[in-house]
Amino acid sequence: MTDVLPSPRHAARVVGRNALVFSKLWKGALLPQFLDPLFYLLALGFGLGTYVATINGQDYRDFLAPGLIASAAMWSAAFECTYNVYFRMNETRLYDAILATPVEVQDLVAGDLTWSAIRSTIYGTVFLVVVTAFGLIHSPWAILLPPLVALGGLCMSVIAYTFTALIPRIDLYSYFFTLGITPMFLFSGIFFPFDELPGFAEVIAWFTPLYHSVEISRAMATGPGPMVLVHAAWLIAVTAALFVVPVRAVRRRLVA
Amino acid sequence: MVARSLVKSYGERVAVDGIDFEVEPATCFGFLGPNGAGKTTTMKMIYGLATVGRGELSVLGLDARTKRRQIKSRLGVVPQETNLDGQVTVLENLLVQASYFGIERQTAEARARELLDFSRLADRSAEQITSLSGGMKRRLLVARALVNEPEMVVLDEPTTGLDPQARLAVWRSLETLKRRGVTLLLTTHYMEEAARLCDRLVIMDEGSIVAEGEPGALVREHVGREVLELRVSDECDAEELVASVDGRLEGHDFTEDALMLYAPDAEELLEAIDHERYPTESALVRRATLEDVFLRLTGRSLRE
Numbered sequence: 001m002t003d004v005l006p007s008p009r010h011a012a013r014v015v016g017r018n019a020l021v022f023s024k025l026w027k028g029a030l031l032p033q034f035l036d037p038l039f040y041l042l043a044l045g046f047g048l049g050t051y052v053a054t055i056n057g058q059d060y061r062d063f064l065a066p067g068l069i070a071s072a073a074m075w076s077a078a079f080e081c082t083y084n085v086y087f088r089m090n091e092t093r094l095y096d097a098i099l100a101t102p103v104e105v106q107d108l109v110a111g112d113l114t115w116s117a118i119r120s121t122i123y124g125t126v127f128l129v130v131v132t133a134f135g136l137i138h139s140p141w142a143i144l145l146p147p148l149v150a151l152g153g154l155c156m157s158v159i160a161y162t163f164t165a166l167i168p169r170i171d172l173y174s175y176f177f178t179l180g181i182t183p184m185f186l187f188s189g190i191f192f193p194f195d196e197l198p199g200f201a202e203v204i205a206w207f208t209p210l211y212h213s214v215e216i217s218r219a220m221a222t223g224p225g226p227m228v229l230v231h232a233a234w235l236i237a238v239t240a241a242l243f244v245v246p247v248r249a250v251r252r253r254l255v256a
Numbered sequence: 257m258v259a260r261s262l263v264k265s266y267g268e269r270v271a272v273d274g275i276d277f278e279v280e281p282a283t284c285f286g287f288l289g290p291n292g293a294g295k296t297t298t299m300k301m302i303y304g305l306a307t308v309g310r311g312e313l314s315v316l317g318l319d320a321r322t323k324r325r326q327i328k329s330r331l332g333v334v335p336q337e338t339n340l341d342g343q344v345t346v347l348e349n350l351l352v353q354a355s356y357f358g359i360e361r362q363t364a365e366a367r368a369r370e371l372l373d374f375s376r377l378a379d380r381s382a383e384q385i386t387s388l389s390g391g392m393k394r395r396l397l398v399a400r401a402l403v404n405e406p407e408m409v410v411l412d413e414p415t416t417g418l419d420p421q422a423r424l425a426v427w428r429s430l431e432t433l434k435r436r437g438v439t440l441l442l443t444t445h446y447m448e449e450a451a452r453l454c455d456r457l458v459i460m461d462e463g464s465i466v467a468e469g470e471p472g473a474l475v476r477e478h479v480g481r482e483v484l485e486l487r488v489s490d491e492c493d494a495e496e497l498v499a500s501v502d503g504r505l506e507g508h509d510f511t512e513d514a515l516m517l518y519a520p521d522a523e524e525l526l527e528a529i530d531h532e533r534y535p536t537e538s539a540l541v542r543r544a545t546l547e548d549v550f551l552r553l554t555g556r557s558l559r560e
Contacts, residue, residue, distance in 0.1 A: 009358065010356075013355050013356050013358070014356075016352075016355055017341070017344075017352050017355065017356075020344060020348065020352065021343040021344060024343070024344070025343075092339060092341075092342055093335075093337050093339040094339055094341055094342075096305060096335060096337070096339050097333075097335070097339040097340070097341070097353075097400075098356060099304065099305055100303050100304065100305060100328060100331075100333040100335070101328060101329075101353065101356035101357055101404075102325045102328050102329045102356065102357060102358070103356050104324070104325060254305065255304070255305055255306065255307060256266065256306060256307070
C-alpha cells in the first residue's frame with residue numbers, strides 16, 4: 001500500500017509545477033479552449049434553441065447551459081491527462097527527472113490528477129460565470145458548483161490518465177477521443193433529455209462520468225435534490241477505484 | 257556506497273549480472289563500458305529509476321530497495337538524456353527542482369542564482385530551454401543536480417555529444433565539486449574523461465565487471481606503458497611479425513585494420529622490426545591509455 005498512497009506534500013509540489021506552467025500559457029495558447037463551450041451555447045442554445053423552445057417545460061437554453069459547464073471541465077481533463085501527460089512522460093522525459101527527486105510515482109500521478117481537476121474547475125467556473133451573465137442560472141445553489149465540477153474533472157482525469165499510462169503509441173488517442181470523449185459529449189444528456197428515449201440509452205450513459213457531472217450541474221443550476229449526492233458518490237467511487245491503475249502502469253513504464 | 261552481487265534482469269535479458277563494488281565518500285568512481293554493458297541500469301538502480309533486482313545495494317548507507325525517497329533527497333542526478341523542463345525558464349528549472357525537494361522559496365532563489373553563476377548561465381536565467389546550446393543544457397543539468405546540495409552526484413554520460421570546450425567546462429565543474437567533498441559517480445565511454453576525473457573505476461561488459469582499479473594502475477596492469485600501432489600491408493604476415501619480436505612484447509591485439517603491440521618502449525620496438533620482411537603502411541608510437549585497456553578487455557568489434 002505504501003507505494004500506492006501518495007504523500008500530499010510531494011503531490012502538492014507537482015501541482016505547483018503544473019500551475020506555474022499554466023499561469024504562463026493560459027493567456028496565449030489556452031485561451032481558445034475557454035471559448036469552446038460558448039460556441040456550443042450560441043449555436044445550439046441561441047440558434048437551435050430558437051426552434052426548440054422548451055424541454056419538459058424548461059427553456060432550452062437553461063437546459064443546455066449547465067451541461068456545457070460539465071463538458072468544459074471534461075474537455076479540459078481529457079486534454080490535460082492525454083496529450084499533456086503523454087508528452088511529459090514519453091517525449092520530454094520530464095517524469096524521469098521528477099522521479100529522480102524525492103517525488104515518487106504515486107505522488108506524481110496524484111499531483112497531476114489534482115492539478116487536472118483544478119484546471120477543469122477553472123474552465124468550468126469561467127463558463128459558469130459566462131452563463132450566469134447570460135441569465136441562464138436560476139438557483140443560488142450554483143455557487144456550490146465549482147467543487148462539484150472538480151469532482152467530475154477529477155474522475156475524467158483519472159480515466160484519461162489510465163488510458164495514457166497504458167497506450168504504447170500516441171496515435172491511439174484517436175480511439176479515446178473519437179470513440180470515448182466525443183460520443184460521451186453528445187450522449188450524456190447535455191443536448192437532450194433521456195425521457196423519450198429507450199431505457200438502455202440512459203443505462204449506458206449512467207456508466208459514463210459525464211452523465212453524472214451533467215446531472216449534478218443541472219440540479220445545482222435549478223435547485224438540487226438528494227440525487228446530487230448519489231452522482232457525486234459515483235464520481236468519487238470510480239476515481240478512488242481507478243487511481244491505482246495509472247500508478248501501477250506508470251511505475252511499470254518508468255521505474256521498471 | 258556498496259553493491260553486493262547486484263543483479264538486474266528485464267525479462268530474459270540480464271542487464272546487470274552480479275556486480276560488486278564499493279565507493280568511498282568524496283571520491284570519483286567511474287563506470288566504463290560499451291553501450292549495453294549495464295552502466296545505465298546500475299545508475300538507475302542507484303537513483304531510484306529502476307528497482308533493485310537481486311543482491312544488495314546500499315546508497316549513502318541506506319538500502320536502495322526500501323529507502324528510495326530518503327536516498328533521492330540526498331542525491332543529485334545528471335541523466336543521460338537531457339530532460340530539462342522545456343515549459344519553464346532556465347532559472348525556473350532550478351526553482352521547480354528545488355520545490356520537489358521541499359526547499360523553501362528564498363533559499364531556493366539564492367541557491368539557484370549561485371548555481372547559475374557556477375555554471376556560467378547567469379545571463380541566460382530568463383530564457384527558454386530551447387534557446388540554449390547543447391553545452392549550456394548539460395551545464396544546466398549539472399546545476400539542477402546540485403540544487404539540493406547533494407552528498408553524491410550520479411552522472412550518466414555527462415559529456416556525450418559535447419564539443420571539446422563544452423566538455424572541458426563540465427569537467428572543471430565536476431573537479432570543483434570533488435574538491436568540495438561531493439562523491440561523484442560517473443559513467444562514460446570517453447577514456448580520457450575517466451582518466452582525468454576518476455580516482456577508481458570499473459570496466460563493465462555484458463553486465464559484469466571485468467576490471468577494477470585506479471586508471472593508471474589499470475593501464476599498467478592490462479596494457480603496459482606504450483603502444484605501437486601498425487597498419488600492415490596486405491603482403492605482410494602479421495602473425496609472423498608478432499612472433500619475430502615476441503621477446504620485446506607485453507602483449508598484442510589484432511583489430512580489423514591494425515596491429516597493436518604493447519611494449520615498455522614502443523620506439524625501440526619499432527626499430528627492432530624487420531621492415532623489409534614485414535612492410536607496414538603506417539606506424540604510430542604512443543603512450544598506453546585506458547582506451548587500450550577498455551578495448552583489450554571488452555573486444556574491439558562494434559557492439560549492438
